[in-house]
Amino acid sequence: MRTRTKPSIVGFGLALLGLVLLRDASAGQVTPVVVPSDQPAPSPTLAPIAPPVTTPAATATAPPGDAGDPIQVHVGRVESLTSLARALRASCAAPAGDDPKAALEKAAARLVAERKGIEAVEARQKKLEQDLVAKPLDGRTIAALEAVKRERKVIEEAARKDVAGRLDEPARSLAGLRTDLCAELCAGGDTAASPVNLCVFSAPALANAAVIADQRSVEAVARYVARKFDPIRVVLADRTVLSLAEIGEADPLLARQFPLLDVPAAATRVFTVQHTGLEVAAFTAATLDVGVRALASFVGDRARREALVWFLERLHEDACGPAMTPSGAPGDSYREIRGFWLPTTCALSTRRLDFAQYGGGESLLGALRGAVASDVKRWPGVALGLGVGASLWADVNLGGTLFTCAEDASAPVICEATDADRFTCETRVQRRLACGAEVRLRGAASKLVSDLSTGANAALSLSHFGDELDGANGYRVLRGGPRRLFSQRLEVAACAASLPHVFQEYGELVRQTRPGRAEETEALLLAALTTSPACFTLVGRGFSRNDCPAFSDRPDATGSRVCHQKKPAVTGDVDAALLATLEATAPLEKLSTIVRWSNFVRFPAAEIGTRWSAVLTAFEAYRAAAEALRAPLDPKLVSPPALQIGVDVDGKKIGEIVRALEAYARDTSRLASQTQSFALQRAAVVLARASLDLAVAFVAAGEQLSEAVSFPGLCKAATCSPGEITPIFAAARAELLRLAASLETLEAALAEDWGRVVARVVAAARADLERMCRDEECKKLCAAGKGPCRPLDALARHSGLFATLAFESDPARIAAALDAAAMPIGGWRRKNLPGVTTISLGAFPGMFVGGELRFGTYGTTTERGSVPHFVAPTLTMPIGLDFATGRGDSNLGAFVSLIEPAAYLQYDVAQDGRLPGAQVLTLLAPGVYLRAGLFDSPFNLGVYGVFRPGLRAWESGLSMPGAHALQFGVAASVDVTLLDLFTGAAAP
Structure with a gap:
């Protein structure tokens, strides 16, 4: 009996010790890691702690007094801009009034007195007067108070003597400066003489939008205003210089009588607010870092285990095509499969028998399975990219189908006005650029779905997607000619997709400035329209077409974006040179666009007023899921799997018991990590739905806008009618709805319903093929699975097998099903x-x-x-x-x-x-x-x-x-x- 009892005690002891260690590890600061089923077990050491999830507040550099809070920085910037605008508006609205000389002398004397120490004297006088109230008959206090009063009088008289006769010229210059500033910065704007109406930014909504969209231009205008006051200064006998800003601050009551004196100090406050280095996506970047590192292996593992559904029979003949190279010849419809749907699988070999080079038996099958898994998991993104590409191709209308589009390397990049056959040149350039844009747009759509599937910030991903669409959608065929759009509806859709990120990042900042509910939405919408590159392409032509030749309809008149650069009238004119430099480097187009769009923003803002709150709510849930992903695991929230050691431990070796404990720890860690990862992924999808809901609401409002001038980027002529814009917005709304429908495919993948995933992908691809065809013959061929649609029809024919195998979650059963498909009976x-x-x-x-x-x-x-x-x-x-x-x-x-x-x-x-x-x-x-x-x-x-x-x-x-x-x-x-x-x- 002893020979059996001793090993039994050792075995049970090891088992109990392992359980204790597992309990302690689960209660400690252990970061669960994702271990795919076909990967080596993780090291028993603790996983590296993920970087902390930061908020914008945590990444800001703290200016004095605000403890690094970006909300306070934003509030300070808005308040300084509104103060400047109100001071300038009050100055321009007030009558000319009396001669400011007397008031200026009084304020300047006060400033000189302060420099001589009168404030300390006044403080002592106040203290003595308080003491005298307590002891009215105290002779020492009475004597001291009289002495302080005489000292104060001496300082005041000396100060008045210093400034006497020194304010004549500044007073005259101040009256002329008021006239110039009001005409230049408080008039209509959008003209050469008045580039922007600064006074309208006294409204909190416009001030919020300006600070978010173009703080640099706001500071530049403030510096320009402050610089205008620099020549107006008082020089005393001892060469001491007093500026108007200092004089205005010395006597607060003076600004009430002469509001212009408050302008230089308000302008100085605008550009002296310390920068915080606030990054729009600070939290998003940290979350992406956590999400990508924690979820990359998990997503790859799921794809390998649950998406191995490719039927390998006749792979290269039926799907990849007979081409001897992966790229194929131009016009080869099988390029669609090789380039987008099965690039990894088709790239394994250019001829079918070449698969043998990857080894035999398990090695061969493993290579094929890995390639198929890598391709299949990208199908939702490829399907979305096909839809975007089909829309682009339908709008370009160059003939043929999207599958025949290939960049012609021999075609010129741009045409010259002196080319003999300019029409042929422009046609070849347009086709080359369109084919390049198609590949770029499809890649952007695929990346969007990939980011969402890994739990990325959906609003930020949509913003990046919109930026990529804007960059690929514009082209120029003639050197010096106008920039055109391949697809106007895609540009509107890109603009709408970019809006939610601004609402997400700046919603709380704007609320802290305490505007009204309607003004909050208007401020954020104005900021989004001028911040997003895609939106600014549509609305950012703030200067009128009559004054700005760059936006006229003459192709040879375009080129420079600077439309209103001033020419210094006199050599050495510092003010004129400063404004010219300002407009050359930052033409204030964003600020003038905010002013112009403030006339149209109320209706679309009302339409999306309730949607952006949903975006903020979804983002908070996403933030909580991201923070939970890196938080220590609560063992009570996860039911651990069964410990497979067995009842009879006596017959087991110690190594088998240890391996069982290691497998138990690995399975528990995987289960916990997957549970939290699912929560983050689903939160990302919810945020994407809320963001697209806001985007669709904006586009729907755009369909009803009657003022066509609000979207000058869509007008083919100097003016355009609402009937010209409405169909574009309707088509853009359809694009966004297709994008929202792709989220259902992504949700099916997250729910492991791969049958629904494959079915939706195939259905979306078929619908996009019909949209791509421009004639009835093409549509008939695609309906029969022939012609240009034959390659995708090969994928659709095997979709039943995909659905059958994808429902299995056991890797062994998946492998068995794939082997059964690869080795058919009969x-x-x-x-x-x-x-x-x-x-x-x-x-x-x-x-x-x-x-x-x-x-x-x-x-x-x-x-x-x-x-x-x-x-x-x-x-x-x-x-x-x-x-x-x-x-x-x-x-x-x-x-x-x-x-x-x-x-x-x-x-x-x-x-x-x-x-x-x-x-x-x-x-x-x-x-x-x-x-x-x-x-x-x-x-x-x-x-x-x-x-x-x-x-x-x-x-x-x-x-x-x-x-x-x-x-x-x-x-x-x-x-x-x-x-x-x-x-x-x-x-x-």
Whole structure:
């Protein structure tokens, strides 16, 4: 009993110790890691702690007094801009009034007195007066108070004497400056004389939008205003200089009488607010870092385990096409499959038989499965990209189909006005650029879906998608000519997709400035329209077409974006030069666009007023899911899997117990990580839905806008009618709805409903193919799965198998289902088709009888091949390549055997049925089996010749001496087709 009790105690002790360690680890600061089922187990050491999830507040550089809070920084910027605008508006609205000289002298004297220390004297005077109230008859206090009053009077008289006669010229200059500023910065705007109406930014909504969209231009305008006041200064007798800003701050009451004196100080506050380095996507970047690192292996594991659904039969002939290179020739419709749907799988080999270079057996199948998994998991994104590409191609209308589009490297990049055949040049350039834009747009759509599937910030991903659409959608065919759009509806859709990110990032900042509910939405919408590149392409032409030749309809007049650069009237005019430099570097177009669009923003803002709150709510849920992903795991929230050690530990080795504990820890970690990862992914999808809901609402409002001037980027002429814009917005709304529909496909993937994923992808692809066709003939061919649509029809034909296998979550069952598809029962039937040539990998198990010649040492005998030996009827199972041609109800073939797993059954009747000694070399069996199929059945008869190296070995071993055998005879076998490698065309 002791011999059994001792190991039993050790085994149970190790098991209990492992459980204790697992409990302590689950309660500690352990970051769960995702371990794919086909990857090595993680190290037992603690996982590296993920970087902290930061908010914009955490990434800001703190200016003094705000503790690094970006909300306070934003509030300060808005308040400083509104203060400047209100001061300027009040100055321009107030009557000219009295001569400011007396008031200026009073304020300047006060400033000089402050520099002489009058504030300290006033403080002592106030303290003594308070003491005197407590002790009215205290002689010492009375004497001290009189002395302080005399000191104060001396300072004030000295200050008045210093400024006397020094304010005559500044007072006259101030009146002229007021007239200039009001005409330049508080007039209508959008003209050469008045580039922007700064006074309207006294409204909180416009101020918020300006700070978000173009803080740099706001500061530039403020510097310009402050610079205008610099020449107006007071120079005292001792060379001390007093600026108007300092004089205005010295006497707060003076600004009420003369509001202009408050302008320089307000302007200075605008550009002296310290920058925080606030990044729009600070939190998003950190979340993406966490999400990508924690989810990349998880998503790849799921794709390998649950999306291995590709039917490998006739892969290159049926899907990748007969091209000898992956790229194929221009116009080859199979480029669609090789370039987008199955790039990795088709790139494994340019010819079908080249797959053998990746190894045999498990290595070959593993290479194919990995390639198929890599491709299939990208299908939702490829389907969305096909829809975007089809819309682009339909709008460009260059003839043919999207599948025939290929960049012509020989086509010029741009045409010159002096080209002899300019029309042909422009056509070739447009086609080349359009084909390049199509590839770029499809890649952007695929990346969008990939980002969402890994749990990225949906609003930020949509913003990046919109930026990419804007960059690819514009083109120029003639040097110096206008920039055109391939697709106006895609530009509107890109603009709408970019809006939610601004609402997400700046919604709370704007709320802290406490505007009204309607003003909040208007401010954010104005900021989004001028911040997004796609939106600014549509609305950003703020200067009027009459004043700005860059936006006229004359192609030769376009080029420079600077439309209103001032020319200094006098050499050395500092003010004029400063404004010219300002407009050359930042033409204030965003600010003027905000002002112009403020006339149209109320209606669309009302339409999206309730939607952006949903975006903020969804983002908060997303933020919580991201933070939960990196937080320590609560073991109570996850039910651990069963510990597979067994009841009878006595018979188990210690190594088996340890491995069971390691597997238990790995499975528990994977389960916990997957649970939190699912939560983050679903939160990202919810955020995407809320963002697209806002985008669709904006586009729907755009359809009803009656003022066409609000979208000058869509007008073909200097002015355009609402009827010209409405269809564009309707088409853009359809694009966004298709994008929203793709989220259902993504949700199906997250729910592991791969059958629905494949069905939706195939349905979306078919619909996009019909949109791509421009004529009825093309549509008929696509409906029949022919012509340009044949490659995608090959994918659709196999979609049933995809759906069947994708429902399984067990990797072993997935592999079994794929193997069953790759090794179909009844493969012999295809070989009987008349005129069909088939090459397949297969086996022909059966019975063989004949004779053999031996060469080499066999026991104590040396064989030289001169004496034939009888081979008794023996079971054989050769595996190799079969070449067959169909005869209708039978087939003729030549089977080239390669290996023989049953070679060890070749007993020797002359040696009392002695079996050959087993060794590795005996597995090889190169030979030829000329066979004929018997009627419509898998049975075959034929003659078989095979060379078996080292078959007749007397003893078993890795390398034992033995006689080679050359066998000839007849065989009766059954055709077991393992994999169809090639099937030729049937006879007509």
